[in-house]
Amino acid sequence: MSKIVILGAGHAGGSAAGFLKQYGFEGEIVLAGAEQIPPYQRPPLSKAWLKGETNENALQLRSSEFYAENNIDLRLGIAATAIDRTAKMVAFDDGTVEPYDYLVIATGSRARKLPLPGGDDDLLLELRTIPDAERLKQALGGGKRLAVIGGGYVGLEAAASARALGAEAVVIERMDRVLQRVASSTLSEFFTRRHTREGVIIRTGAEVVAVSGHSVTFADGEVLEAHAVLVGIGATANDELALQCGLECAEGIVVDLDARTSDTAIFAIGDVTRRPLPHYDVMHRLESVPNALEQAKRVACAITGRPAPQDEVPWFWSDQYDCKLQIAGLPFGASAQVVRGDSDTGSFAVFHLKDDRIVCVEAVNAAHSFMFGKQAIAKSSRVDAATLADESIPIKETLL
Incomplete structure (x- = not known):
């Protein structure tokens, strides 16, 4: 029976373990993470956590019982130190070594340090965990x-x-x-x-x-x-293990659409990857929960033999005060912008167009525009820019 080792117990790694069991994987899963906390949600850290509106238990992806009940060996507080691709073994900093049939690298990213005098001061704060x-x-x-x-x-x-x-x-x-x-x-x-x-x-x-x-x-x-x-000046992919064992990397581990690396027995998911974006025909590194979940599903499907999920449009969100920002797509190749709504009212959307097709939408308190834009990107729909800017015209009628 196959054994899967997952390196990184964050949102991506934890989700991959969950999807594998959901999709019928019956073998052993080792889920190892450097933190002492089981997989948890990170977006609330800059909002609800700081304001005292949530706690560690509320943020956990799964109950503590889930892992034991599903034959997932959750090992916290340990990090991998080396991957032997020939022997299919992973060494950890606690001295243990684990064999694998499939390896999933979900080591995420780390905060960039300021390249300045004092940039290594231990009192400087970052916000990742x-x-x-x-x-x-x-x-x-x-x-x-x-x-x-x-x-x-x-x-x-x-x-x-x-x-x-x-x-x-x-x-x-x-x-x-x-x-x-x-x-x-x-x-x-x-x-x-x-x-x-x-x-x-x-x-x-x-x-x-x-x-x-x-x-x-x-x-x-x-x-x-x-x-x-x-x-908070960005993040760097934790791809050192992949580089050391000879996997293809380019400021992130290079993977295909199924999140498979240059080694067919090794997958990589989440912030650590540079992946293809089907709607844009480019390779890009994404840092988002939706991306982590999509790649976790793709790995679980590839390993269990299920059909791959439908290609997703990248999307992101941010909550600040009473403003809910939702972004779909990326403005690759955009040549024009159309604003629908009025930013002075606090409800508007900025559509980025490449010719007459939407490639990205930034929507503030405008969920309908966000969903319209996301669907238009997925279908490569054509729109009329002039009518798209006119709120008196129903947004669906802007399609050509």
Whole structure:
């Protein structure tokens, strides 16, 4: 009977184990993770956890009994140190060695470090795990100041939570606008206004030259003192094990649509992978829960012989204050943008078009536009840009 070893007990790894059992896999599964906590949801860490609205038990993907009842050997607090592809063995840092018939690498990603003086200060905060979130939570509250380096989604969500707890929040972004790497200028401007209205101080075009756990030094010599400094400047794939054993990598483990690596006995899923995106004909590394779940399903299907699931459109979300942002697709090759709705009302959508086809939609408090855009991307539907911008015309009537 086959044995599967899963390296990484995060959302991707935990979901893969669950889908394997759901799809009828009867062999042994070893699920090993470096954290001491069973697989859990991470998106609430920057929101509900910081505000004290959830706890460790509520975030767990499965009950503690699930693993034992389903012949899943859950090993926490250990990390793999080497993969021997010829012998099909994995070595761990506790001295144990496990054979495998199939190996699933779900080692995720880690926060990027600031390449600056003080960037290795142990007091600097990041937000990837429950212990990270708890450290940040303890640093927030009335009369305290949080400095956030990086104006991405995690940084903005943390700033919103800090304000909800009565702390001052300063977001520092070296580019010209927040979310510049990942969103349209319309979306950036909307969230800048929204955060400013809530009292967040946003500093763009700000060059940081040194940091510590309690201060940020700018190029002009100014020093910003803070009770805590959170660094949120992106993430790096944890692909070292794959590189060491000779798997193909390109800033992430290269996989096919079924999440299979260059070794047919080894799969990789989640943030650690560079995968094909069928709707765009490109290879890309995604960091999202939907991507982790899709790849976990694909691995489970490939191993158990089930038909592969339908190709999914990448999608993402972020909750800040009373704003629910939903994004479908990626703006690869987009040549035009169409705004439907009014950002001043707090309900609008930005459609990114390549010729007359939607390739991405960013929707704020506009679930109908999000779903329309997601379906249009999946079907490669053509739309009329002029009518798409006109809210008086039902959105389905914008299709050509």
